[in-house]
Amino acid sequence: MTQDEHRFQNGDQVRVRIACPGGNPRTPDYLRGKSGLITALRGVIDNPRDHRDAYPFMYTVEFGVAELFGGSSTDKVFAEIHEEWLEPFGD
């Protein structure tokens, strides 16, 4: 896969996988199984001081605090997630 190829676009609804066998371990537990909205495309990030291997294409995803933890909050959490952890959600 080249650096430019990616599955999702800004505005896509996605769901974070609950588990990602063989996937990189950087997705925080509290986001797993939750749905959110792609708000930025970050690309494949070459960051050799932090990790030796290239990780898949990265997105910024917006989540509602209410979706994550219940309740009526309208506040938001934004997190960066790699493509292998995401699947399409909704229509």
Place this chain on the structure above:
Amino acid sequence: MTQVPVHVDSHMKDFEAHLKAVEADFEYYRAKRLEPRVLYYIRRGSVPLYDLLKAVPGAEDGSPVARVENEVEPHDHVHDELEQRIRTLEDRLDEYVRSIAATTADPGTVDVVIDDTRKESGTYDAFFRIAKRTHEGSMEQRINQLNRELDEGMFVIDVLRRALMASGKLTQEQLELRRANGTFAGPWNGGRIVARAWVDPEFKEALLSEGRLALRDLDIPPGRSGSILGVAENTSAVHNIVVCTLCSCYPYDLLGEPPWWYKHEIYRERIVRDPRGTIRDMFDLNVPDDKEVRVYDSTSDVRWMVLPERPDGTEGWTEEQLAQLVTRESVIGAAPALQPGQPVA
């Protein structure tokens, strides 16, 4: 370092909370920082186990290895009043944390990437976590236990230091330099970055859309880190705040060390669950109901900072003057920028 919900008062009001905080912090730094580092050095052969054992004082000549405490300042564990004894524990914990930060191999001699240390400390896989100890019994017993554990912890650091120095992976000069700078030293470009964004709309646009690339305008080098800088702008409708729930990712090369609470488990757990309430309880900041709170959970690939709102009454100020209003708290979103004439807290 140690008091999370409790402010440092002239008199300690809640002994239990202070003691609990020391216990939790000590275990965190032991099991997540110091001991994983020792294991990492052993596994990669940077400091083989034999070299580590050989560095124990008295071990070279084959005599029985007894724990040597003369390197550690003697502490009177018995006679202090309770409050004084807990304060002593807090001071000793600070020293422990500073010593851990100072006692690492020269980066030129051991190649460690952040991902490696997270694997080693079990951030990604609970199997690798170092078991945490419990602290039970009377307050007296728990204080004694912590003093013993701090003795032991300082001893481990001392042996690691000796082993690193014996193999040339740490020099006396490096150690002294790190100690002189403290663990909170680091670059601070937050004031310049924010002040430029306040006075120059084009720079602000570039900063928000391109992050790090825009900083070339300020002669700030891109740095060795390959990470992206995300910048979240506070407005009349949105209040942003930054966290790293997995560990402590932060744009260190631009902003130096974050405030101590940034790495604390309580902040990291609470801020995503209840952003508004956490900001109110921990930072005494009431975000109006009609303002949305946005939490940015950083990773090592995308590290976030907040662009605070420009304070009223600063029309016509120079960039240098404006930069003085920008605090470490304000670029994380825990406080607004200082008001004109407001003293630094």
